[in-house]
Amino acid sequence: LGATISKILLIEDNQQNALLIKRVLQARKHQVIHTSEGEAGLAKAIEELPDVILIDLGLPDIDGQTLAGLMKRVPELEHVPLVAVTAWPEDTAREMALAYGCDGYISKPINTRTFADQIAAFIHKP
Amino acid sequence: MSGSVNDNRVDLLPASAFSYEELTEAYNHTRVDYMVPMPMNAAKLHEYVECYDIDLDASAVAIDGNEILGLAMLGLRAGRAWMTRLGVIRSKRRHGTGWLLVTHLIEQAVQNKVDWMIIEVIKNNLPAHTLFTKKGFAPTRELLVLRRPPHPPADNPPPAQIQTLGWDGVHYLLKNRTSKPSWIDEPESLLNAGNLSGIYAILPDGSRGWLVYQNTVFQLGRLVIQTEVGDPQCVGRVLLHHLHSKHPVQDTKTENFPLDDPHWPIFREFGYIETFHRIEMTLRLKPGLEPPG
Numbered sequence: 001l002g003a004t005i006s007k008i009l010l011i012e013d014n015q016q017n018a019l020l021i022k023r024v025l026q027a028r029k030h031q032v033i034h035t036s037e038g039e040a041g042l043a044k045a046i047e048e049l050p051d052v053i054l055i056d057l058g059l060p061d062i063d064g065q066t067l068a069g070l071m072k073r074v075p076e077l078e079h080v081p082l083v084a085v086t087a088w089p090e091d092t093a094r095e096m097a098l099a100y101g102c103d104g105y106i107s108k109p110i111n112t113r114t115f116a117d118q119i120a121a122f123i124h125k126p
Numbered sequence: 127m128s129g130s131v132n133d134n135r136v137d138l139l140p141a142s143a144f145s146y147e148e149l150t151e152a153y154n155h156t157r158v159d160y161m162v163p164m165p166m167n168a169a170k171l172h173e174y175v176e177c178y179d180i181d182l183d184a185s186a187v188a189i190d191g192n193e194i195l196g197l198a199m200l201g202l203r204a205g206r207a208w209m210t211r212l213g214v215i216r217s218k219r220r221h222g223t224g225w226l227l228v229t230h231l232i233e234q235a236v237q238n239k240v241d242w243m244i245i246e247v248i249k250n251n252l253p254a255h256t257l258f259t260k261k262g263f264a265p266t267r268e269l270l271v272l273r274r275p276p277h278p279p280a281d282n283p284p285p286a287q288i289q290t291l292g293w294d295g296v297h298y299l300l301k302n303r304t305s306k307p308s309w310i311d312e313p314e315s316l317l318n319a320g321n322l323s324g325i326y327a328i329l330p331d332g333s334r335g336w337l338v339y340q341n342t343v344f345q346l347g348r349l350v351i352q353t354e355v356g357d358p359q360c361v362g363r364v365l366l367h368h369l370h371s372k373h374p375v376q377d378t379k380t381e382n383f384p385l386d387d388p389h390w391p392i393f394r395e396f397g398y399i400e401t402f403h404r405i406e407m408t409l410r411l412k413p414g415l416e417p418p419g
Contacts, residue, residue, distance in 0.1 A: 013154075013165050014158065014165075037167065056163075057163070058162075058163025058164060058165055059165065060154070060165040060166050060167040060170060061167055061169075061170065062344060063379070065273060065275070065377060065379075066344050066345055066377040066379075069275055069276050069377045070344060070377075073276075073375065086163070087159075087160075087163050088162070088163070089161070092401060092402070095399055096273070096399070096401070099273070099275045099397075099399055100275050101275070
């Protein structure tokens, strides 16, 4: 992405994971907005209209699949890429991401060397 | 109760000595690396305790000094107990804390004069399965956790007479259910959970059955399906078609659906996905009893 700064919404309840992801993405000059719970994440997504949404499938209030399904029904978010970042086993993660309309998934623990490039691949800037 | 675990003294305190915020933090800490992520917040944990009749006095938190090592919770109902939320933080595992917690909860169940103790363990969680087997628990059946993304059924509804049920109807059906419930879909759990709706279907050939479910803003859940007369797949098709036509934008999650339930093929036909499997295990606490169900 070169010098392009993207706005990334991260919905992740685990503070250590969130910190790591923020550091990796901020090192590439992306703006990262973080929320720990699903309902707040949905509100933030509509308010901020980010370039990509990263969503943990295991959240403490609304679970991640339900949230992903909701986001895909919000007209303003229809074209915002949604990526599941999850500790689910690979097969389950793939199946859930596909079924709930995510554009892709990334398994935890993340690979800090490749994560930013993986996310960049989902961002479609005009 | 206290015990010695690898030369460290571990004390067990009743969970009621901790706030919901403390219990939630401890629980989430034990599940950080769990094979199925299931984090909670304090409100969710409170709801869980109420819904499943968890006795926090009989539940336990393992501590070493000021450090919480793990916890386990005990649900108590007439004649039976349910162990749940058992977890030990990653760095303290394989040192006997889990054993101590399970032993303590079994003692609590005995003191409460229950006949049977029930647990569910995620399939392939071998350390937990081994621990429960060593404590005398025996597997009874395999249960599924199912999801269905929101969308209406694709085809036309099969012909049937459909009746939507109110509270009295739902209550009556749950009390007269013939299939064996797990703890989380026992009538007590469902009635505690609230927001229940019901559908009763009569097919042209006289087959009939019903479906009870929880209806919340974002999600349908806690599905209990039963065929009273006829082919479960024909009756199930009518009930699920009606359910998802009526609620096309809600996500569906249902837990502890028995793998051998005759309606399971129809759930698959309607787009339900297996998220993971649990193994239900029971421990007989009084001699000479047949397993519950």
